[in-house]
Amino acid sequence: MPPFGTAGEPLSEFRGVRDRTVVIDTEHLTKRFGGQAAVEDLSLLVAAGEVFGFLGPNGAGKTTTVRMLAGLISKTSGSARIAGHEVGPEDSALEIRRIVGLLPENVGLYEALSPYQILDFFGQMYDCPDGPRRANIERLLRLFDLWELKDRPVATFSKGMKQKVALARALVHDPKLLFLDEPTANLDPEAAKTVRDCILALKKEGRTIFLTTHNLDEAQRICDRVAILRTRLLTVGAPDQLRASLSGHRTQVRLERTDDTLLHQVRERLSPRRVERSAEGFVVEVEDPDRENPEVVRAIVEAGGRVRSVTEVGPSFEDVYLKLVRG
Amino acid sequence: MRVAKAWIVAKKELAVLRKTKSVLYSVLAFPLFVAVGLPLVVMAAGGRGPGIPASVLPVLLDSFSFFFIIGTAALPVTIASYSLVGEKVERSLEPLLATPATDSEILLGKGLAAFLPPIVSTYAGSVVFMALMDKFTIAKLGYPYFPNPTIAIILIAIAPLACLLSVESGIVISSLVSDIRSAQQVGGLMILPFAAIYVASEIGLLPLTWLNLLAISGVLLVVDLLLYLVSRATFRRDDILTRWK
Numbered sequence: 235m236p237p238f239g240t241a242g243e244p245l246s247e248f249r250g251v252r253d254r255t256v257v258i259d260t261e262h263l264t265k266r267f268g269g270q271a272a273v274e275d276l277s278l279l280v281a282a283g284e285v286f287g288f289l290g291p292n293g294a295g296k297t298t299t300v301r302m303l304a305g306l307i308s309k310t311s312g313s314a315r316i317a318g319h320e321v322g323p324e325d326s327a328l329e330i331r332r333i334v335g336l337l338p339e340n341v342g343l344y345e346a347l348s349p350y351q352i353l354d355f356f357g358q359m360y361d362c363p364d365g366p367r368r369a370n371i372e373r374l375l376r377l378f379d380l381w382e383l384k385d386r387p388v389a390t391f392s393k394g395m396k397q398k399v400a401l402a403r404a405l406v407h408d409p410k411l412l413f414l415d416e417p418t419a420n421l422d423p424e425a426a427k428t429v430r431d432c433i434l435a436l437k438k439e440g441r442t443i444f445l446t447t448h449n450l451d452e453a454q455r456i457c458d459r460v461a462i463l464r465t466r467l468l469t470v471g472a473p474d475q476l477r478a479s480l481s482g483h484r485t486q487v488r489l490e491r492t493d494d495t496l497l498h499q500v501r502e503r504l505s506p507r508r509v510e511r512s513a514e515g516f517v518v519e520v521e522d523p524d525r526e527n528p529e530v531v532r533a534i535v536e537a538g539g540r541v542r543s544v545t546e547v548g549p550s551f552e553d554v555y556l557k558l559v560r561g
Numbered sequence: 562m563r564v565a566k567a568w569i570v571a572k573k574e575l576a577v578l579r580k581t582k583s584v585l586y587s588v589l590a591f592p593l594f595v596a597v598g599l600p601l602v603v604m605a606a607g608g609r610g611p612g613i614p615a616s617v618l619p620v621l622l623d624s625f626s627f628f629f630i631i632g633t634a635a636l637p638v639t640i641a642s643y644s645l646v647g648e649k650v651e652r653s654l655e656p657l658l659a660t661p662a663t664d665s666e667i668l669l670g671k672g673l674a675a676f677l678p679p680i681v682s683t684y685a686g687s688v689v690f691m692a693l694m695d696k697f698t699i700a701k702l703g704y705p706y707f708p709n710p711t712i713a714i715i716l717i718a719i720a721p722l723a724c725l726l727s728v729e730s731g732i733v734i735s736s737l738v739s740d741i742r743s744a745q746q747v748g749g750l751m752i753l754p755f756a757a758i759y760v761a762s763e764i765g766l767l768p769l770t771w772l773n774l775l776a777i778s779g780v781l782l783v784v785d786l787l788l789y790l791v792s793r794a795t796f797r798r799d800d801i802l803t804r805w806k
């Protein structure tokens with residue numbers, strides 16, 4: 235996906251160039267608790283149908299942002315619109331809550347009630363008419379393998395099962411926009427995959443998904459774009475594009491054998507580049523692999539190394555994340 | 562404010578209440594105890610020796626009529642704090658607040674769920690109480706003592722006002738404490754003023770005349786209105802998610 239909605243990019247440009255509906259649009263959104271900023275100066279655009287990853291270390295302000303956008307807590311300053319409705323005033327907050335589905339950080343289920351009772355209650359709160367509501371509840375409970383357990387109190391469920399009930403609850407009214415705050419935390423790999431597949435299926439149906447996660451691999455695999463936050467927005471972009479923008483490529487050279495003398499000589503020849511020993515050879519940090527790799531290989535050969543293979547290793551998404559967050 | 566929305570919340574609360582055995586049993590047990598227990602006491606006392614003198618009986622019966630109010634004041638605070646502190650413990654308020662309902666609708670729903678069971682059980686209990694006592698008073702006084710203006714004011718004015726006071730207290734208490742046990746302990750204090758009135762009437766300090774009962778109703782009404790404002794200000798979504806402990 236081409237880059238759009240990068241922080242600081244003028245809105246008009248975004249709207250003009252891409253013919254896509256903006257679903258989330260924040261400008262200088264800020265939330266303070268006491269004097270302390272939890273989220274500061276956040277300007278973001280999320281388009282309809284995107285899976286938008288929202289990453290950042292603990293305490294970065296992800297949950298606070300989700301709560302502001304879902305109309306649960308007030309903002310301190312700045313502005314935000316959800317599907318054109320202004321975040322803040324009570325009547326537009328009702329409109330926003332109608333079209334938004336929320337999976338909060340804590341599942342927050344009524345432990346004494348059964349999944350069916352819980353979904354039925356929330357379906358009614360969202361004004362879903364009886365027939366479609368029942369059909370939708372059955373579809374969701376079957377999707378998450380909970381239909382057989384639909385009448386058991388949720389208190390008897392495992393964490394993962396509860397997470398699925400909570401996700402079903404977020405979907406009960408067929409929301410156009412979903413805020414999922416760490417949907418796969420605490421899930422076993424298979425359940426996490428079910429949730430990820432579900433997210434992709436929801437995307438196929440044209441829904442927009444705002445996804446908070448600490449799982450970088452997950453973000454990279456399912457998000458069209460990601461934002462990295464640490465109170466302030468650090469960056470926004472497609473995961474591949476973020477990786478490409480980061481310098482620090484590495485060339486991995488497998489050798490027949492290595493020793494300290496060879497390492498020393500190669501370091502001298504390739505200085506000031508960083509050269510590290512790896513299990514089967516050396517790893518050399520390069521700026522521009524295409525230009526520098528021949529030189530790297532020649533230096534190793536001239537130092538007496540016998541090259542088996544040369545592989546280029548780009549910066550991982552984790553590298554990007556850590557570099558930005560440690561900033 | 563849409564009452565239908567509040568009613569959906571109330572029905573959910575009642576479904577949870579049905580599973581909360583300790584609360585459910587007290588809602589059922591208290592009026593039953595009063596309705597059957599008090600007549601038994603009167604009959605037992607009346608049956609022995611000279612029995613209760615006919616001149617004292619009306620005072621005693623009026624005080625007993627007021628006894629219901631102690632339950633009406635104790636039960637709603639328990640239910641309201643269960644339903645609010647319970648949601649705090651389960652962290653279930655966030656998804657609830659994410660639905661298209663206003664704070665007032667959610668609050669009204671919770672209030673109704675705490676108000677209705679105690680008031681219904683008070684009324685049901687009082688009907689049984691009056692029927693049983695009339696059997697006794699017809700024999701002793703020559704006429705059925707109930708219903709009369711005293712119990713009418715107690716049931717029509719004081720009971721709902723005391724019930725409302727208790728619901729509102731439950732809401733305010735719930736915002737201040739984070740476990741059900743503390744909520745129950747603080748809520749237990751609710752019965753003190755009503756127990757005091759009961760005792761005062763029993764020993765002749767505060768006869769339960771119409772005028773006195775109307776005065777008590779008036780005081781309750783004022784306190785209810787004030788506490789309504791406090792509880793309404795307490796239940797604001799911003800505070801619930803960020804300031805409630």
Ligand SMILES: Nc1ncnc2c1ncn2[C@@H]1O[C@H](COP(=O)(O)OP(=O)(O)OP(=O)(O)O)[C@@H](O)[C@H]1O
Nearest residue numbers: 267272291292293294295296297298299802803804
């Ligand atoms: N009610 C509150 N009162 C005071 N400070 C708060 C409150 N809620 C959040 N904060 C602060 O705001 C900051 C952001 O918190 P938030 O929960 O949004 O982080 P997060 O990115 O979701 O973290 P995590 O990954 O741990 O879930 C933190 O420093 C937190 O201490």
Ligand SMILES: [Mg+2]
Nearest residue numbers: 296297298339
């Ligand atoms: Mg969080």
